[in-house]
Amino acid sequence: MSHTQRKLSFILEKEKEMKIERLRRAWFRFKKSKLALTGFLLFSTLLVMAIFAEFVTPYPKHAETYVDFKARFRPPDLNHLFGTDHLGRDIFTRVVFGFRLAFLMIGIVISIVLPVGTVLGLLAGYYKGKWLDYSIMRAADMFVSIPPLVLALSICAILEPNIVNAMIAVTLMWWPWYTRMVYSMTSALRDEPYVWAARALGVRDINIMFREILPNILGPILTKATLDAAWVILIGATISFLGLGAQPPTPDLGTMISEYMVYFPQYWWMIIGPTLGIAILIMSFNLLGDGLRDVFAGE
Amino acid sequence: MKEPYEMKRCDKTILKVEHLKKYFNTQKGTVRAVDDISFNVFKGETLAIVGESGSGKTTTANVILGRYTATEGSVFYKSIEIGSISLTMRPIWLRREIQVVFQDPATSLNPKKTVKDIIETAIKIHYPQLNKYERIEKMLELLGYVGLTEDHLFKLPGELGGGERQLVALARALATNPTLLILDEPTSSLDVSAQSRILVTLLNIQKNKDLTYILITHDLAVVKNISHRINVMYLGKIVETATTYEIFTKALHPYTQMLLSSIPTISEEESKILPKRVEPRGEVPSAINPPSGCRFSSRCPFAIDICTKREPLLEEVITDHFVACHLVNKNV
Numbered sequence: 001m002s003h004t005q006r007k008l009s010f011i012l013e014k015e016k017e018m019k020i021e022r023l024r025r026a027w028f029r030f031k032k033s034k035l036a037l038t039g040f041l042l043f044s045t046l047l048v049m050a051i052f053a054e055f056v057t058p059y060p061k062h063a064e065t066y067v068d069f070k071a072r073f074r075p076p077d078l079n080h081l082f083g084t085d086h087l088g089r090d091i092f093t094r095v096v097f098g099f100r101l102a103f104l105m106i107g108i109v110i111s112i113v114l115p116v117g118t119v120l121g122l123l124a125g126y127y128k129g130k131w132l133d134y135s136i137m138r139a140a141d142m143f144v145s146i147p148p149l150v151l152a153l154s155i156c157a158i159l160e161p162n163i164v165n166a167m168i169a170v171t172l173m174w175w176p177w178y179t180r181m182v183y184s185m186t187s188a189l190r191d192e193p194y195v196w197a198a199r200a201l202g203v204r205d206i207n208i209m210f211r212e213i214l215p216n217i218l219g220p221i222l223t224k225a226t227l228d229a230a231w232v233i234l235i236g237a238t239i240s241f242l243g244l245g246a247q248p249p250t251p252d253l254g255t256m257i258s259e260y261m262v263y264f265p266q267y268w269w270m271i272i273g274p275t276l277g278i279a280i281l282i283m284s285f286n287l288l289g290d291g292l293r294d295v296f297a298g299e
Numbered sequence: 300m301k302e303p304y305e306m307k308r309c310d311k312t313i314l315k316v317e318h319l320k321k322y323f324n325t326q327k328g329t330v331r332a333v334d335d336i337s338f339n340v341f342k343g344e345t346l347a348i349v350g351e352s353g354s355g356k357t358t359t360a361n362v363i364l365g366r367y368t369a370t371e372g373s374v375f376y377k378s379i380e381i382g383s384i385s386l387t388m389r390p391i392w393l394r395r396e397i398q399v400v401f402q403d404p405a406t407s408l409n410p411k412k413t414v415k416d417i418i419e420t421a422i423k424i425h426y427p428q429l430n431k432y433e434r435i436e437k438m439l440e441l442l443g444y445v446g447l448t449e450d451h452l453f454k455l456p457g458e459l460g461g462g463e464r465q466l467v468a469l470a471r472a473l474a475t476n477p478t479l480l481i482l483d484e485p486t487s488s489l490d491v492s493a494q495s496r497i498l499v500t501l502l503n504i505q506k507n508k509d510l511t512y513i514l515i516t517h518d519l520a521v522v523k524n525i526s527h528r529i530n531v532m533y534l535g536k537i538v539e540t541a542t543t544y545e546i547f548t549k550a551l552h553p554y555t556q557m558l559l560s561s562i563p564t565i566s567e568e569e570s571k572i573l574p575k576r577v578e579p580r581g582e583v584p585s586a587i588n589p590p591s592g593c594r595f596s597s598r599c600p601f602a603i604d605i606c607t608k609r610e611p612l613l614e615e616v617i618t619d620h621f622v623a624c625h626l627v628n629k630n631v
Binding site: 004005008009011012014015018192193194196197198199200201202203205211212215216 | 453
């Protein structure tokens, strides 16, 4: 290996080091905020619990069809952290399995909405004033103009009421908000001097969108996604609560609340578990989102 | 000041602007940002376009670059008409040959990309055959031209000083190996020490690579140091064109004299060189509704009757010295 080649590979290695260094700094900014760190720890704990639900819950069988009338309506104690329900199932177990469903829903909805909403917003914002802009943004306006819950309920009512259709409903009502946000940021950045410099260099439009503009708007997008994840949980729970989402005995937090509501206030502890579950899930996402916002703002 | 620059008639014309007009339609009316100007740019020279804000100098540069297309008239680059082709429609070889350095390096460099990524983007497009080692070699060579080192390679624009940022912007423009470089107020957002560094670098690069510069600026000190010829613009018109030496010693148009006499001086010797103070009246009129006749007539201290009635034409009064002024043209 010649001298120059050794120097060049040294430079390439240094690039890797610098990338790691930047990640380290981002983590430093993130953990400066105690609340963000709490949110992150809460989030990862809940995620791990949800993934390994079979191993961390005391009665994994109680998540599905299971009946034990001798054990029904037990108040909270050490064996049953949140008590038992009307069929004698451990509520704590069912809440943890409910987390799994909630994370699944967020994961699927975000992995569809984030790319689709971002790409459509980039295209519409970059070709502002062209037909592509009009067709995308008018479609977005149409979806936004229907009240979200009405849209979700009608989709779930027309199709079969189940968890998959609830996800479709949430996805359909969520993407325009992304597209609108990305659209407004993109149309603000498309005339920045660095975008013109890229055009002068001969960078293709598609690369300008994804390599020049996207890195500059990624922070707000991810922050919004995290904060909105809480909203997805809420709307999902609402759909389930109204009986159009997951059907019993599926351990869904919203479905559970609507099931257990019947026994309120005599067996009041039954709804404490799922309600607390939703609250803690939403809180973890909100704290995480705030932390991410600080990381991106500090760059 | 540069030595008297002999304009060689045999010089190759690289860019030819003919009766260029650029109007913008706004709610208040049509803004005549550039109104019928013609000039040539010769290979290897630095042509400065000076004037106050709103004189149309940046618009002219943007039409040449392709950010705007001309309303009327034409721009010929090596005898190809480019004034009507917007930047995104221009072929890649053309974009390679005309490059630009913008005013504020804080916004002309992508804040999320390292210096390496910024320059590599240009190299990947114009030298697709290079592998990643050769690309780095090329980058180091470019950074060397502008006086930066490999230590700057992995920094973000935000981690560099203003002058260094502008040098990176310059290195990026040089990455395509251009023939014509448009410098849009390259020094006006920098502090004085950084300004001189940029100017020296620009001069060295021009010497080594036989580049042609179009320098847009309002800073006459910069012009004096690096340009060969000067176009003075006022409200979308060229009022005077001459070599730098001529402009600074024998300015003929009252507007040029006004610009020169308003240069701040620090010693008495310096103020002796300046032409005697020409006090303008009023403010720059709106480009929507420019004064009739000579556009400077509303502010000119020497204005006579004819000035408000007939528009003066750009005429050659001395060899290679063009002036658009009734007072001067009458005397000749």
